[in-house]
Amino acid sequence: MPETIHLPMGPQHPFLKEPVKFDFDIQGEEIVGARMNIGYNHRGLEKLCEDRNYYQCMYILERICGICSHSHTTAFCQATEKLLGLEVPKRGLYLRTLVCELERLHSHLLWLGVAAHEVGFDTLFMLVWRDRELVMDPLEEISGNRVNYAFNTIGGVRRDLSEEQRKKILAILQPLIDRLEYYANIGSNEPSFEARIRGVGKLSKEHAIEMCTVGPFARASGVDRDSRRDAPHAAYPDLEFKVITNEECDVFGRVLVRVLEMVESCKMIKQILDALPEGEFVAPKVMRRVPAGTAISYYEAPRGEDIHYVRSNGSEKPERVKVRAPTLANLEAACESVVGSLVADIPIAIASIDPCYSCTDRTTIALTDRRRGRRVTTWGELRQYGIDWYRRNRGAHF
Amino acid sequence: MFEGLKRWARKKSPWVLHFNSGACNACDIEILAALMPHFDLERFGVLLKATPRHADVLLCSGPATRQVAPRLKRIYEQMPEPKFVVAVGACACSGGAFRGGYNILDGVDQVIPVSAYIPGCPIKPEALIDGVAKLLGKI
Numbered sequence: 001m002p003e004t005i006h007l008p009m010g011p012q013h014p015f016l017k018e019p020v021k022f023d024f025d026i027q028g029e030e031i032v033g034a035r036m037n038i039g040y041n042h043r044g045l046e047k048l049c050e051d052r053n054y055y056q057c058m059y060i061l062e063r064i065c066g067i068c069s070h071s072h073t074t075a076f077c078q079a080t081e082k083l084l085g086l087e088v089p090k091r092g093l094y095l096r097t098l099v100c101e102l103e104r105l106h107s108h109l110l111w112l113g114v115a116a117h118e119v120g121f122d123t124l125f126m127l128v129w130r131d132r133e134l135v136m137d138p139l140e141e142i143s144g145n146r147v148n149y150a151f152n153t154i155g156g157v158r159r160d161l162s163e164e165q166r167k168k169i170l171a172i173l174q175p176l177i178d179r180l181e182y183y184a185n186i187g188s189n190e191p192s193f194e195a196r197i198r199g200v201g202k203l204s205k206e207h208a209i210e211m212c213t214v215g216p217f218a219r220a221s222g223v224d225r226d227s228r229r230d231a232p233h234a235a236y237p238d239l240e241f242k243v244i245t246n247e248e249c250d251v252f253g254r255v256l257v258r259v260l261e262m263v264e265s266c267k268m269i270k271q272i273l274d275a276l277p278e279g280e281f282v283a284p285k286v287m288r289r290v291p292a293g294t295a296i297s298y299y300e301a302p303r304g305e306d307i308h309y310v311r312s313n314g315s316e317k318p319e320r321v322k323v324r325a326p327t328l329a330n331l332e333a334a335c336e337s338v339v340g341s342l343v344a345d346i347p348i349a350i351a352s353i354d355p356c357y358s359c360t361d362r363t364t365i366a367l368t369d370r371r372r373g374r375r376v377t378t379w380g381e382l383r384q385y386g387i388d389w390y391r392r393n394r395g396a397h398f
Numbered sequence: 399m400f401e402g403l404k405r406w407a408r409k410k411s412p413w414v415l416h417f418n419s420g421a422c423n424a425c426d427i428e429i430l431a432a433l434m435p436h437f438d439l440e441r442f443g444v445l446l447k448a449t450p451r452h453a454d455v456l457l458c459s460g461p462a463t464r465q466v467a468p469r470l471k472r473i474y475e476q477m478p479e480p481k482f483v484v485a486v487g488a489c490a491c492s493g494g495a496f497r498g499g500y501n502i503l504d505g506v507d508q509v510i511p512v513s514a515y516i517p518g519c520p521i522k523p524e525a526l527i528d529g530v531a532k533l534l535g536k537i
Contacts, residue, residue, distance in 0.1 A: 014448030066424020
């Protein structure tokens, strides 16, 4: 029995683009245990939202994550619109969905490049990032910014789409689909790339369901779950699309799911642009005071299901905004999936969930209360509190 | 003679380390995009390095959260002299949109000395190229 060695990785490590710390237990080359320490990116955004009004909140929530910035504002706008009982004009919904899908394209392309980089295939990295600029240009053209688009507003979107812009977006779709087919071909036929990703980071379907994984990570383990179809929002009920799943359960499956999802996104963009309704793109009058109540909204971000919870007390500012980003749901499962594989597979196995720690780090845990010198709440106490609360208030028994 | 040679080498090929000190990823992907063929920062000899011990320039994005601050300091200390820090993005310069948050330090310069500031939320790759070129002009 070889000795167990403790291998720390992070917060600054070449394979990590963001600060996070992993602790691996290794025996020889094999990983036998994995733990993580997040919170390096916690900026306290939910607290900042509490002293800003709903419109200012959007600028804060957009900066939860630069890659899926549109996802967070869409989820927040949907929740606020629910509270207001606001009907969003059809054109507004379509334009919102258009940027959603363009964002999915850019995010998945970015991931594909990073994944290729993690396995040492830098040529593919450079090629993919060149093609990503095809998507960035229309995004800049229609929103005015390359990354944080500030395209959403409560009750619709902030800018209209001109005929010229529509044509420009249509023009990139076919070259992009050609490139994507080429990448799908590389992913499944290039022997060195395939050897590096096949069978790495295995996560069985049962495990994926048990650990509540979301997004392409879950779909690559054969879990047929997509909130675009299951919890329809924006213009998705009007669009025809396939939910891509794969039974491979490894990094190979995740590459294929993401590449094929991009092809679906291109088709969706075409449908949106062909059937773009005429009329207003933003609801004409929106109250600044939001009626008291709570709302939850779902949104299928590029990484998976993004959930926003908004509680209003009838004033101009939200009382509480809670964000459950998709990476948080996937991280535990990612740690689980590296156990049993080799040290050299750590970067690609962790990167295969498309981790975004700035989305994830919503809390820091104060381990000791400085004044009283004891742990604030233990996990057991917290769990007991939850059970008691539900028993008292909802009459539920566990 | 060696001094001149050293300065020439530093100027013609600065190696950079990118560290995310609590940013939202937006500046980070723009830094990467600037290094890719489309914008090509590498034509100035800029090369992305993996470890602080090889780097001349530290590109910091993010307002420096309280948890990351001691690490940031350690990374800075590990870099060989002479070293330069570039604060990338509005939040690295001053806290930006997150200014006043309970867990952030309002800018990288609260932790380590900064040589150049590149504002923008997020920065454009062109801005980064401009900033780096100006920094190289100063060396």
